[in-house]
Amino acid sequence: MPSTCTINKCKHTSYAICHCCQQNICRIHLKEHQDLFISQLDPFVNQINILENRVNTMEIENIIDIVRKRLEQWRIDCYKKIDKFIEEKCYQLTQYMNIKIDKQRENIDEIRSKLTKLIYKQEVTFQYIDSLKYKINALAKEINKIEQTSFDIQIQSFITNDNLIRIKESNPYQFDLSSLSPIIKTINCTKRNWAALATNEKFLLIHQESYLCLVDQEFTIIKKTLWSFGEIWDMFWSSVLERFILINEKNVFLLDENKMSIENIQIATKYNWCCGTCSNKSLYLATYKRGSSIIELKLLPSIEFVKLWKSPDTCSKDEGIHDLIYNDEKLLFIIENQLERRIRVELRSSKTLNCLWFLPLDSADNQKVQIRCCIFNYDEWIVVYHDLSRLLHLTKDGKLKGSCSYTPSPHFASTFGSNLFVVATSNSINLHQIQL
Structure with a gap:
């Protein structure tokens, strides 16, 4: 049907x-x-x-803008390195010729001195004349050789290939601090290590025993120089000065990575410093006391005073600044309220100190809090909380993204290139791989 x-x-x-x-x-x-x-x-x-x-309507330029900027900065840095390398080679040539010419000046002075003595004593013989004639002729020949000096220069071609720069898509949200890779390399410290560390694109700067040491990405000490200025409170790299900046309680120093020379910066203020940071234009220093102040100094053409911020613009009279990090016209503050035993992270404008966001953190029971911070990939942040033996991962908009425990308790941390992460503890400096 x-x-x-x-x-x-x-x-x-x-x-x-x-x-x-x-x-x-x-x-x-x-x-x-x-x-x-x-x-x-x-x-x-x-x-x-x-x-x-x-x-x-997709703006491709906006998507690739960060990578383009990094490539452009790499190009600028390469030009600087080439200029500096050529300058050093020209200096070596000049020094080489100066040594030759100085030698002839010494010979001229020696002959002139003998002539003066002979004329003064009036005791000339044929032997003296023959000797002087021989020396003057020999001197003339040497000067002729110098005037006709030529150099054979051998320059290797600068070869580029795809392996020089590798670009691959990455996910800025993929990294999980809780799955931080095991230590791949370490440098042991023979005594308790409380010193800061700093990196540029080539080297990690550490303070080990009585030396400042430059370490490459293989964790090999490449250079070192004696350090005799006491405990280091903070250190960081200035790309515009091409120098490391180091801070102790009373002074600020510049370290030349090539010559390993140390220069004491003369600052016409009498403060006790605790930390600092720098942009391409300014150096920021924070004082070590309640109601911390911040002094701004311009870097070029010379280091000079610009501005002083005081409490309450920096923090309240009962608060102190533990760390100060610059990034993209912003300053990250780590602030402790010493009376209420509270800690917070604040991101502020580097021009006005206006607060953009803040994040309260758990407090430790210790009388003396140890907490620092470093910039991470994609404008994110890693907070190094020694008293809680933890690393905290913050997003660029101030959210807690993740955390992990770290043993022994960490003191400082820093990225090292694009895929390495360094953590300093009291008895070692550890290298980790970042998988993005």
Whole structure:
């Protein structure tokens, strides 16, 4: 017996079976049923049109802007290195010629001295004349050689290939601090190590025993120089000065990575410093006391005073600044309220010190809090909380992204290049791989 249409209140005999819903449909409702399914495609048409519009209006330059800036900065840095290398080679040439010329000056002075003595004593013999004639002729020949000096210069071609720069898509949200890779290399410290550390694109700067040491990415000490200025409170790299900046309680120093020379910066203020940071234009120093102040100094053409911020613009009179990090016209503060035993992280404008966001942190029971911070990839942050034996991962908008315990308790941390992470503890400096 033929079945009836399954549409509500329809008494007609079914004409076909819908393969989508397996319903019996009469001839009258068949088109309606088909139109109903077709109408459900309309939202998809709208969605695909929206997606097409998003693709067509997508600003590719905005997506690749960060990488382009890094490539451009790499190009600028390479030009600087080439200029510096050529300058050093020209200096070596000049020194080489100066040594030759200075030698002839000494010979001239020696002959002139003998002539003066002979004229004064008036005791000239044929032997003296022959000797002087020989020496003057020999001197003339040497000077002729110098004037006709030529150099053979051998320059290796600068070869570029795809392996020089590798670009691959990365996910800034993929890194999970809780899955920090095991230590791949370490440098042991023979005594309790409380010193800061700093990195540039080539080297890690550490304070080990009585020396400042430059360490490469293989964790090999490349250079070192004696350090005799006491405990180091903070250190960081200035790309515009091409120097490391080091801070102790009373003084600020510059370290030349090439010559390993140390220069004491003369600052016409008498403060006790605790930490600092720098941009391409300014050096920021924070004082070590309650109601911390911040002094700003310009870097070029010479280091000079610009501005002084005091409490309450920096923090309240009962608070102190533990760390100060610059990034992209912003300053990250770590502030401790010493009376209420509370700690917070604040991101502020480097021009006005206006607060952009803040994040309260758990407090430790210790009388003397040890907490520092470093910039991480993609404008994120790693807080090094020694008293809780933890590393905290903060997003660029001030959210706690993750954390992990670290043993022994960490004192300082820093990224090292694009995929290495360094953590300093009281008895070792450890290298980790960052997998993004």
